Amino acid sequence: MNIRLQDWLAIQADRRPQAPALVFRDSICSYGELEQRSNRLARALQSAGCRRGDRVGLLLPKSVEAIVAIFAALKADCIYVPLDTASPAARLERILQLCECQCVLAESSTAALLNELVRSPAWASNTRIGWTDRGTASPGIASAFSARDVDAFPAGPLDSVNDPSAPAHILFTSGSTGMPKGVVITHANVTQFVNWALSYFKTTPDDRISGHPPLHFDLSTFDIFGTIAAGAELHLLPPEISILPHRLADFMRSSQLTQWFSVPSVLQHMRTFDAVRENDFPALRRLLWCGEKLATPTLRYWMQRLPHVTFTNLYGPTETTIASSYYRVPACPPADDTEIPIGAPCDGESLLVLDEQLKPTRPAQIGDLYITGAGLSPGYWRDPLRTAQAFLESPAGMRMYRTGDLARCGVDGMIYLLGRVDSQIKSRGHRIELGEVETAVHAIPGVREAAVVAIETGGLEGKSICCAYVPATETGLSAVALRAELARTLPRYMIPAHWMALEVMPRNRNGKTDRPLLAQWFANQRSGGSLVANSASEAGIAAVQSS
Amino acid sequence: MTTPMDRPPEEPAAGLTTQIGQLIQDRLGVRANSVDDDLIASGVLDSLTLVQLLLDIETCFGITIPLDELEIDDIRSISRLSRLVTRRKLAYAAA
Numbered sequence: 001m002n003i004r005l006q007d008w009l010a011i012q013a014d015r016r017p018q019a020p021a022l023v024f025r026d027s028i029c030s031y032g033e034l035e036q037r038s039n040r041l042a043r044a045l046q047s048a049g050c051r052r053g054d055r056v057g058l059l060l061p062k063s064v065e066a067i068v069a070i071f072a073a074l075k076a077d078c079i080y081v082p083l084d085t086a087s088p089a090a091r092l093e094r095i096l097q098l099c100e101c102q103c104v105l106a107e108s109s110t111a112a113l114l115n116e117l118v119r120s121p122a123w124a125s126n127t128r129i130g131w132t133d134r135g136t137a138s139p140g141i142a143s144a145f146s147a148r149d150v151d152a153f154p155a156g157p158l159d160s161v162n163d164p165s166a167p168a169h170i171l172f173t174s175g176s177t178g179m180p181k182g183v184v185i186t187h188a189n190v191t192q193f194v195n196w197a198l199s200y201f202k203t204t205p206d207d208r209i210s211g212h213p214p215l216h217f218d219l220s221t222f223d224i225f226g227t228i229a230a231g232a233e234l235h236l237l238p239p240e241i242s243i244l245p246h247r248l249a250d251f252m253r254s255s256q257l258t259q260w261f262s263v264p265s266v267l268q269h270m271r272t273f274d275a276v277r278e279n280d281f282p283a284l285r286r287l288l289w290c291g292e293k294l295a296t297p298t299l300r301y302w303m304q305r306l307p308h309v310t311f312t313n314l315y316g317p318t319e320t321t322i323a324s325s326y327y328r329v330p331a332c333p334p335a336d337d338t339e340i341p342i343g344a345p346c347d348g349e350s351l352l353v354l355d356e357q358l359k360p361t362r363p364a365q366i367g368d369l370y371i372t373g374a375g376l377s378p379g380y381w382r383d384p385l386r387t388a389q390a391f392l393e394s395p396a397g398m399r400m401y402r403t404g405d406l407a408r409c410g411v412d413g414m415i416y417l418l419g420r421v422d423s424q425i426k427s428r429g430h431r432i433e434l435g436e437v438e439t440a441v442h443a444i445p446g447v448r449e450a451a452v453v454a455i456e457t458g459g460l461e462g463k464s465i466c467c468a469y470v471p472a473t474e475t476g477l478s479a480v481a482l483r484a485e486l487a488r489t490l491p492r493y494m495i496p497a498h499w500m501a502l503e504v505m506p507r508n509r510n511g512k513t514d515r516p517l518l519a520q521w522f523a524n525q526r527s528g529g530s531l532v533a534n535s536a537s538e539a540g541i542a543a544v545q546s547s
Numbered sequence: 548m549t550t551p552m553d554r555p556p557e558e559p560a561a562g563l564t565t566q567i568g569q570l571i572q573d574r575l576g577v578r579a580n581s582v583d584d585d586l587i588a589s590g591v592l593d594s595l596t597l598v599q600l601l602l603d604i605e606t607c608f609g610i611t612i613p614l615d616e617l618e619i620d621d622i623r624s625i626s627r628l629s630r631l632v633t634r635r636k637l638a639y640a641a642a
Contacts, residue, residue, distance in 0.1 A: 086590055240587050243597055243622075246615045269594040273614050428594065457595075464595075483576045492590035499576065 004164050004187045006074040008229040009035055010157065016231060019205065022064050023255070024236040029064045031231070034071065036155035041072035041132070043153040045103055048128040048144035052077035052161060054102035055170070057127075059092075059110045059117075061085045062215055062236055065132040067224060069105050070169075070215075074187075077162045078102070081170045081182075082215040085110050090489040093122040095172050095180055098381060103128045103144065108135030115141065164188040170381050171218050171318050174432050174494070176423070178439030182381030185221070189321040192374040194226050196347040200326070201259070201286060201312075207232035208283070209259045210252070212266070213429070214239065218318040219290055223261060242266065245275035256283040263429030264294035271301045278305055290314040290323055292426035293417065296338050303332040315342035315417070316349075318431070319390065319401050321375035324349040325415060341414035342407075349373035351415050353407050358395055361409065366418060369407040372400040425454045425463045430493045432465070437494050441467055444485045446477040449505050452496060453519045455526070466522040467496035470505055477501075498522050563629040570603050571625070582625040592622060604628070610635040 009031070012021070017032030029037075045056060056073040058080055060066040066082075073080035081099050083092055096104070096117065104127055106114040115138045117123055128144035129137055137143050164187040172180040197203070203226065211223040211234050227234040235255045241247050248270060252260060260281075267289060270276055287302065287309050294313065303311055316324035327343025345351050353367040354360060361367035372394050379387030394400040406418040423434040434452045441450040450469040457464045471477045479499035486495055500521065506514040564582045572578050577591050586592045592600065601612055612635060621631045 240619050243587060243592060243594055244617055244619060246617065247619065265594060269598075272598065275615075480572060480576055480578055484578065492593070497576075497595070 002164060003191055004074065004160065004162060004166075005168055005190060005225055006038075006071050006160065008225065009038070009071055012228060012231040016205070019231065020233050021228065022067055022234050022236065024062075024064050025238055027064055029067075034068060035157075037068045038071035038075055039155050039158055040150050040153040041068055041130075042075035042158050044130060044145045044150045045072060045076040045078065047153075048103045048130055050076050050078050050102045053166070054078045055081050055099045057081045057083055057096060057099065057101040057104040058215070059083050059085060059104055059106040059114055060132060060215075061107075061109060062211070062239060063107075064236075065107060066215055067234075067236075069132060070224065074162075074168060075158050075160050077160050077166070079167045079170055079184075081172075082220075084214065084216045084491060085113065086214075087491040088488050089113060089116040089120065091180070091491060092117060093120050095182070096124075096127075097122045098180075098182055099170065100124055101127050103130055105130045105132055106135060106137075107131065107133045111135045111137065162187070164191060167378070169221070171216060173318055174424075174430075174436045175386075176433040176435030178436050178443075180436075181383065181386060183218075183318045183377050184379060184381050185218070185318075185321055185377055189375050189377060190221055190225055192348050193322045193346065194222065194229050197222065197226055197322075198230055200346075203230040203232060203259070205231040207258045207285075208256055209234050210255075210257050210261055211236040212242070212260075212262045217429070218322055219261060219263070222322045245270040245273040249275040249277075249280065252281050252284070257281065258283055258285045259288070260284060260286075261288040261290070263291040264289055264298070265292070265428040267294060267302060268298050271298050276302065276305045279308065280305060282308070284309050286310045286312065288312045288314055290316070291429045291431075294340065296333050296340060297336045299329065299340065300333055300336065303329065313340055313342060316371070316375065317401070317403055319377045320349070320371045320373070320403075321377065324371045324373065324375055325351055327414065339416060341410060341412075341416045343414055345373070346375075349375055351407075352394065352400065353409050353415065354395075358392075360395075363409050363411050366406055366408045368421065369403045369405040369415070369417070370394065370400045371403060372396075372398045376401055423454075425465070427454075427463050427465060428493060432494050434465070437465060437467070437490065437496065440486055440489050440494075441469060441482070443489070444477075444482065446472050447482070448472040451505060451513045451515060451518055453515050453522065455498075455519050455522050464498060465494070465496040466498040466500070466519070468500040468502055468505065468518050468521075470502050498525065500525070560629070560633075563632060564625050566607070567604070567625050567628050567632070570607060571600065574599060574603050579625055582629070584625070585623055586625070587619065587623055597622065604632060608632050608636065610639055 013031040013035035019031050020028045021031045021034045022029040056078045058069050070080050118141050130145045131147050133147050167184045168187045169185050170182040172182050175181040209227045209232055213219045241251055311329040313327045314323035325343045325345050327341050350372045352370040354370055355367050376399055379391055390402050392400055404421050407415050410416055425432050438452040441447055448470045452467050454463040454465055506517050508514040568579055575596050605611055621627055
């Protein structure tokens with residue numbers, strides 16, 4: 001099927017123009033409106049010089065306007081780059097420098113961030129600025145168009161010329177050297193997965209689908225394009241709701257969601273606060289999660305409370321587009337230590353567990369997990385070296401992606417995950433290279449030496465990031481000051497939660513930093529903490545100790 | 548990136564806001580610029596740190612916070628958290 005992502009919108013807008021496509025806070029956007037608004041914005045982008053293959057940066061928080069902007073960029077045959085508006089300017093500067101965007105779209109809430117970016121030396125002077133609401137730039141910064149200008153463009157369809165093999169978006173993930181990696185994803189990469197998912201999950205126009213992750217997460221592309229392809233309703237979650245599990249549950253009830261797709265830390269958080277009632281969310285049909293391992297006790301909690309819902313574990317790194325394998329949990333796991341596999345490949349994908357010689361392992365033998373198939377990204381944006389390191393040739397002569405995950409194939413034919421071969425971790429759904437955090441700490445004046453390790457938080461929230469450092473002077477650098485400094489270059493989710501100032505870094509026999517010992521110290525520090533769950537223990541909350 | 552909040556109608560006791568500010572600094576390693584800083588928008592409070600902070604507040608002030616009654620606006624800033632603590636203390640005294 002020769003379809004591009006924006007074609008799905010055109011088909012639905014033609015079929016059911018009045019049907020709601022997006023719901024966010026108090027606003028509803030119909031398919032007809034979404035189609036017309038994105039046509040207008042696509043023309044505005046073209047008027048700002050955007051041509052086929054150009055990048056359009058989206059400095060927009062989750063909103064109806066951001067979804068309009070996604071479709072507008074695609075209709076203008078451009079590649080959209082969702083930017084994390086919660087990231088510090090220093091990190092976005094590196095991303096913008098790599099992408100060389102022809103246009104950056106902003107709104108009033110991101111105007112301050114935009115002004116900061118424009119003033120940085122990294123900003124390309126030929127990058128144009130467009131506004132999706134009444135926001136404006138600081139005096140002296142020129143804008144290509146305002147929201148009012150956009151309204152003046154014709155709303156009729158555009159002649160897009162891209163074919164499905166063209167890149168649709170670039171998603172940036174943490175890079176171990178401190179430089180984020182831009183994963184290029186094509187239209188065909190996304191349509192392959194969405195087509196499988198809609199047919200497997202039997203999605204219909206009656207579905208009401210959650211839009212929980214932020215737009216720079218690749219899971220969000222399934223929510224958006226899966227919903228639009230099915231002609232269903234996408235209910236975007238206001239980001240601040242996530243923090244309070246009971247309010248999150250209220251949202252699921254009042255929106256009458258039929259599909260909930262999230263990350264394990266959210267499911268864990270809702271269990272911690274016991275926010276789910278017996279037979280809650282009567283409209284809900286399916287619950288999906290992806291991004292990291294869901295603790296089996298949490299899965300059991302959910303399955304016991306929601307017997308009317310199907311539970312599916314999806315697995316796949318950004319580089320292989322949304323998900324490459326799935327496992328529908330057939331029944332509530334009998335015990336808390338029952339292992340949940342990542343399952344079997346989705347249509348068009350293959351999962352391979354190979355040994356060091358790239359030969360298939362025997363069942364139950366641990367090996368490296370590789371993925372081949374239609375979801376494979378063409379590679380990292382303008383980074384042939386890292387692309388060549390991650391995308392190899394399979395024994396059968398196909399392109400394959402080295403996930404960095406350790407896995408085994410069970411006797412049941414299912415794939416089970418065991419851990420990482422490197423220092424990449426998952427924390428609250430975010431993929432983090434500890435090397436990127438360490439590089440950022442080292443760059444701070446006043447730090448002589450630093451090491452970043454991760455420890456388990458006892459199933460509460462996945463892994464917790466810990467930083468041990470040696471100050472350059474005896475007067476020292478407090479953890480509070482260091483943390484504040486780090487927040488200027490790293491997003492919040494990458495900032496260590498636990499700190500330890502040392503006089504000397506512990507070494508192993510080879511003279512290298514003794515990371516396992518550091519992890520042990522941090523674990524001891526946590527468990528030896530004075531914090532005890534007393535009143536909050538009524539809610540079943542386990543205590544977490546922070547230094 | 549912090550957004551100053553509207554000043555709440557009733558001014559919480561300065562001692563209480565200082566104590567809560569100190570708790571946030573000691574336990575979460577973040578120093579808030581003002582009692583009206585938006586702790587959620589600035590990312591100081593997320594799902595992990597919220598659990599931690601609520602526990603700390605309960606322990607420190609000897610109160611319980613009914614989680615299912617908690618609203619986003621109750622926890623948005625140090626001054627709002629102070630009002631929450633004051634309210635819970637009163638509820639305790641009345642019980």
